Amino acid sequence: MKLTIVLFWISFTLLSYGQGCQTAEVKLQSGEYIPMYNDSSNKRIYVENFSMDATAVTNEQFLAFVKANPEWQKSKVKSIFAEASYLSHWENDTILGAQVDPRAPIVYVSWFAAKAYSKWCGRALPTVDQWEYAAQADKYNAAGNSDEFKNELLRLYEKKQHNHQTAVGKGEPNYWGIFDMHGLIWEWTIDFNSILISGESRKDGSLDRNLFCAGGSLGSVYPLNYDAFLRYAFRGSLKAKYCLKGLGFRTVNN
């Protein structure tokens, strides 16, 4: 039964890679998950073994990156790669300022910047599949599908505090040993715009035709997956240069 799950190989490794780019990462064993939307019914997606940061990338980690790569400092970044709000919570190019906890997750960061950071670390942004696979774990199961868990996720989303003051890794880790997948920030994925919600959720004839209104519940596998609706809708509203108060990232190693 579930006891066997406890015997799973979960390993924390303190890795050092890149210059000053370090994180605790967690290995996830390959497995399947049912994505929120696919046209045919219960098509499962197979996810290979991968490693994921146990916590979101923090302000101090990102600070090391912009010090090593000045072109990503907020006064120097090209506007096509990051909109004006990029790192707007920092005091200046290389100082966080008193309002920002170094251990809080980096936010106000564009997809381009998150991708550049990941590359600098020799890593990558997770795919939507990887992220959702990691995020479907509750405390005890690799795939938490109980109503209690789903309700808890809605609570967590509503209670998020985007105050730049809450450090990563404070809550309880999930089954894999990963922290803060739901309660702290939204996170970039490499293919955030591949499963689009264009804005018209009910009748789009393209990729996203199932994502809105009543159409959404027809196409989605579990009509009660309100938490997933919220995540996919949020991703769908993004453009790669957006820098938002509640949007950061973590990296993976494939």
Added chain:
Amino acid sequence: MKKLNINSLTILPLLGGFFLLTLITGCNTSDQNVHWDSATAKIIGEIQHPTVLPPNVPPPVKPNRGALKQIINMEVVEKVGRLADGVEYDFWTFSGTVPGEFIRIAEGDEVEFHLKNHPDNKFAHNIDLHAVTGSGGGAASSFTAPGHESIFSFKALNPGLYVYHCATAPVGMHIANGMYGLILVEPKEGLPEVDREYYIMQGDFYTVGKYGERGQQSFSMEKAMEENPDYVVFNGSVGSLTGDNSLHAEVGETIRLYVGNGGPNLVSSFHAIGEIFDRVHVEGGDMINKNVQTTLIPAGGAAIIEFKVEVPGEVILVDHSIFRAFNKGALGKIEVSGDENKSIYSGKIDDRIYQIEGGAVQVMPEVEREPIIAGSLKEKISEGKIVYDNFCKACHQAGGKGFTGVYPPLANSSYFKGDVNKAISAVVNGLSGVITVNGTEYNSAMPAQVLSDEEVSNVITYILNEFDNDGGEVTPAQVKAQRK
């Protein structure tokens, strides 16, 4: 089917007559109207649309003022607010209120819509205006991440009263959290002048805790799926249109109500106790029905309701799916002041409604409630006030003054003077039949209330001390002793 026995020789001259009539009517309309088309109406000016929050509406459109470009700025705000006394909720709102600001434009106007998603918000949002002719009613064009602003424009082709709402997945949850409002597209000649206009929108709310349960309540997706709301309210909270928030009018005035229903699930049986709707724009469109008692407002629909108030008193607005009014909050009030007109009062108010509604003793199933222990007399009184406002005030009215002939007064009441157990028993066991209170006879029925001993002791203590009665303090044990 039965064949019509009219030959063509009879019908042709008739048709010809109609044709002539049409020609004559056509000649009577002014030149500017002959070729006028809302789709091609020339824009002759530009204005910033005013932000006016419910229950008020922006000023009327001047008749035949011509088509204007209107710039509308609307901000989406996620915020904690009051759902009922002692109950808070995580609302998602347009303009920071439920419903969102009232939009008022004219047929032929071009709207440049700016939807702003506040940077502190956690979710993506958009807006679907039912008044828009175009894909998704603006939903796709207005899909906006937090900290961003979307701009789109549309031409108002069809006059009428329309709902707008958020249409981002999961749509039901966005609407259930309060994301709806009304947009009025006035016909180019405007609506007839009235004395007062108000904006009311019904919505159902689904909370993890039961009705009245204290503290911050969260959205319950199970209850929403089951379409089993804990709250059905006007303008976003219990009491938003009663007490100090009541609407006002003077005797002899004509009132126009813009009434919408955000849903997400329930259809409203909108009714005004003690009034008859003189005119209803059915479903917010062109068709006018007259002398309407209760008008059905679908979720995602609206109605324009007009009536003249002839006598002073209180016009009570309810969802006449009546448990929603008395147990879930769907209650509002228009206080009408002015001179009495006895002949109209006795001729027009249909008193039967109260008697039929209260004609049987209603006993709800026993429900376990979390006891709230109030210590001091002062605490008991303040806790009792919350119970009163949530459970008693709908009938017995603010200050316990009652409703003469219908709901007995609790203020300075002769009924339980010197014997508080009579008051306790009425609450816990219900009360029906003829009683006399302060010289007036009442023959009605009050259902037994589903309240804990603690809550009953608090509310009776409140009534004793605040409403000019004997004073004193009731204990939970005294309440328990009265339960049958």
